[in-house]
Amino acid sequence: MERARAYRFFHDDEEWIAVKPIEPLNLDHIETVSGSKDEFYIDWELADRRKLRAKQRRLxxxxxxxxxxxxxxxxxxxxxxxxxxxxxxxxxEISLSDNSKTSVSDVNTLIDLVIDFMFEWNVPFKEGYKQLPREEQYFIYQCCRHRKCLVCGDSADIHHLDTVGMGVDRRKVDHTQKHVMPLCRTHHENYHQLGAEKFAELYHVPVNGIKLDAGTLKKLGVKGNYESQ
Structure with a gap:
């Protein structure tokens, strides 16, 4: 992951973004992940450069x-x-010491690596689970991928938050346009008993869940019409 600054400008009535590296590029690393040092695609996100938070360290x-x-x-x-x-x-390199220059975004990346490991190896979430940032889309995505209940961490099904409709063949629905949430049977029933708003408030989860891409839905065995994906 390379650091860069992005500049927005207009040219010939078109909007452009120019990316300038903050530090020398690690060309060996770029070649390893992209297969080329000269031409490669990039994903980008807005970095939170504020100093790491104590709650991130605790998590x-x-x-x-x-x-x-x-x-x-x-x-x-x-x-x-x-x-x-x-x-x-x-x-x-990274450090979580008080005098380090580690940013909020840096620690989020580190925590994502830990969460990936725990889901992949079925490590029980105990104390850490109570502090997880459940409003983050990334965590919901991982819960869906590994079929873990967003509330308790038990085995879950992918619950549709949007009504599919009575009599509609789910195999003909584009589920990428539907909001979902991974819930165990107990919390699934609880969701219907309480309603979306009260459920979200009680368990501190996002009321709208998440939308999944076609590739993830197919891996999860959610059959639908993904011809355009």
Whole structure:
């Protein structure tokens, strides 16, 4: 992951964005992930350059402690493992010390790596789960991918929040246009008992859930009409 500044300008009545690297590009890293040093595609997001937050540090170490309890490996070993993974992924070092220059976006990337690991290896969320930023789309996406209930972490089904319609063949519906939420049977029933607004308020989850791309829906076995995707 390279750092760059983006500049917006207009030329010949067209809107353009120019990207300028903040520091020398790691060309070996670029070639590894894209296959070329000269021509490559980029994804970009707005970086939150504010200094890391104390609650982010607490969340990271809560998740790390969950992994320690599951693996019986030393905390320092687990922490260093994810620091190294972050370094390999971004090409940069990271520190969560008070005097570091680590940003909110940097720590979010680190936490995403930890969450990915925990879902992939079915690590039980305990203390960390209570602090997870459940309003973030990325976490909901991972819960869908791994069929984990957004509320409790148990095995879940993909629950449609938008009404599909009585008598409509779901196999002919484009589910990429429907909002979904991964919920276990208990919380699925709870959702219908309380209604969307009260359910979201009670469990601190987003009322609208998330929309999934066609590739993810197909992997989850949600049959539909994805010919245009």
């Amino acid at each position: 990271f170490f809560a998740l790390i402690n969950d992994i320690v309890q599951w693996s019986v490996m030393p905390l320092e070993y687990i922490k260093d493992m994810f620091y190294l993974q972050y370094s390999e992924y971004t090409g940069r």
